[in-house]
Amino acid sequence: MRLSLILVGLFFNASLSFAQVPKKKYQGQGGVQEVNTSPRPIQQQYQSTFAFEDADIYISNEFDGARLNGALMKEDTLMVWITPENAPINPSPWYAFKIWSGEPKEALVKFTYQNAKHRYFPKLSHDGKNWQPLDSANYQEFNKGEADFGPNSLPQSVVIKLSLNSDTLWVAGQELQTSQHIFAWIDSLSQQSYISHADIGESRLGRPMRSVKISEAKREDKIVFVFGRQHPPEVTGWLAMKAFVETLTGDSKLAKKFRKEYTTYVVPLMNPDGADLGHWRHSAGGVDLNRDWSQFHHPETRAVRDFLRNKTAEGAKLYFGIDFHSTWDDIYYTLDSVSVTNTPGLMAEWLSSIESNIPDYEINAKGSVNATGVSKNFLFREFGAESLVYEVGDNTPRPFVQQKGEVAAEQLMRLLLDRE
Numbered sequence: 141m142r143l144s145l146i147l148v149g150l151f152f153n154a155s156l157s158f159a160q161v162p163k164k165k166y167q168g169q170g171g172v173q174e175v176n177t178s179p180r181p182i183q184q185q186y187q188s189t190f191a192f193e194d195a196d197i198y199i200s201n202e203f204d205g206a207r208l209n210g211a212l213m214k215e216d217t218l219m220v221w222i223t224p225e226n227a228p229i230n231p232s233p234w235y236a237f238k239i240w241s242g243e244p245k246e247a248l249v250k251f252t253y254q255n256a257k258h259r260y261f262p263k264l265s266h267d268g269k270n271w272q273p274l275d276s277a278n279y280q281e282f283n284k285g286e287a288d289f290g291p292n293s294l295p296q297s298v299v300i301k302l303s304l305n306s307d308t309l310w311v312a313g314q315e316l317q318t319s320q321h322i323f324a325w326i327d328s329l330s331q332q333s334y335i336s337h338a339d340i341g342e343s344r345l346g347r348p349m350r351s352v353k354i355s356e357a358k359r360e361d362k363i364v365f366v367f368g369r370q371h372p373p374e375v376t377g378w379l380a381m382k383a384f385v386e387t388l389t390g391d392s393k394l395a396k397k398f399r400k401e402y403t404t405y406v407v408p409l410m411n412p413d414g415a416d417l418g419h420w421r422h423s424a425g426g427v428d429l430n431r432d433w434s435q436f437h438h439p440e441t442r443a444v445r446d447f448l449r450n451k452t453a454e455g456a457k458l459y460f461g462i463d464f465h466s467t468w469d470d471i472y473y474t475l476d477s478v479s480v481t482n483t484p485g486l487m488a489e490w491l492s493s494i495e496s497n498i499p500d501y502e503i504n505a506k507g508s509v510n511a512t513g514v515s516k517n518f519l520f521r522e523f524g525a526e527s528l529v530y531e532v533g534d535n536t537p538r539p540f541v542q543q544k545g546e547v548a549a550e551q552l553m554r555l556l557l558d559r560e
């Protein structure tokens with residue numbers, strides 16, 4: 141039995157809909173096809189506060205990261221309509237809104253999606269910072285498929301019951317993490333003398349592509365590159381990256397030694413427009429950025445490409461690249477085993493040492509060959525780096541996300557120093 145699946149049930153207060161064991165692993169990156177990544181138009185979200193005065197319910201999408209495309213009162217239920225920025229698009233139906241009433245009352249809210257089924261178990265917050273999953277007693281699914289774990293087993297719709305009053309209640313698919321949150325985290329890290337940040341470009345809509353540098357090395361000749369959030373709703377990937385980076389920046393002897401040898405660059409928010417606009421998956425250029433790493437039609441991927449090219453032109457060598465994402469389950473998408481890198485065998489050693497340093501944990505890893513448009517293949521193809529996509533389950537318990545991120549960073553530091 142895999143630990144992550146057992147803990148899912150605990151985190152969600154024994155919510156049966158999330159505690160099921162997958163019958164078949166969902167296929168992801170292994171089968172990525174090359175697609176044309178030329179820019180495509182996106183549908184702008186109409187931002188408003190919808191007032192249902194007869195029912196005394198108010199609902200708003202007027203904040204960064206919001207997604208609420210329409211609302212309608214039907215008998216005693218508030219129907220919320222959630223649509224993607226464009227289509228086709230993969231089933232990552234992000235939602236986030238604020239809701240309140242004049243007098244204390246309970247409200248039923250039904251989610252209706254275009255091009256998707258319900259995916260993210262609702263999270264609630266009273267301040268937009270601290271989040272808790274909805275009590276599963278207040279959650280009901282409709283038309284749930286009987287198929288395997290993955291998109292086919294998701295419900296067409298759900299109805300949730302909320303307790304409202306005049307204080308704003310935030311409802312979102314995952315903990316809300318916009319550019320504001322991530323840049324604030326960068327500012328707090330940058331208090332350390334060995335951490336600095338710089339903007340390496342701009343997104344399509346002019347938001348900064350911000351890069352963090354972690355180093356106490358005399359020469360910047362050995363580089364590790366950490367990045368994430370190409371796909372805005374993949375918040376658990378961001379939480380894992382945060383734990384990973386905070387381990388590299390920590391006070392341990394290992395981290396201090398590592399920083400004297402290796403320079404780490406982190407671009408924690410690859411898609412700041414998408415995150416702030418409440419996108420399901422795409423950039424403001426209307427595409428999946430993690431298909432653009434061979435065509436480079438987009439300023440976000442070009443910023444990283446040019447940054448790393450400049451570093452390597454100055455004589456640095458890229459040893460390791462890690463791209464954080466979220467999906468149905470915890471998976472490591474690696475290179476195939478025949479790829480010859482700057483540090484042969486590092487990935488396999490790293491994965492097995494993560495496994496042996498987390499009790500009862502079994503690594504789920506998949507290699508892939510033909511995925512030219514994805515980031516890890518670019519890092520290998522152009523720089524010879526060991527690289528991977530680190531996928532964290534949508535419902536992986538947050539303490540376990542943290543633990544895995546910490547252990548992954550510790551083992552990487554140890555193994556890279558062992559190769560000195």
Ligand SMILES: [Zn+2]
Pocket residue numbers: 371374465466
């Ligand atoms: Zn992703």
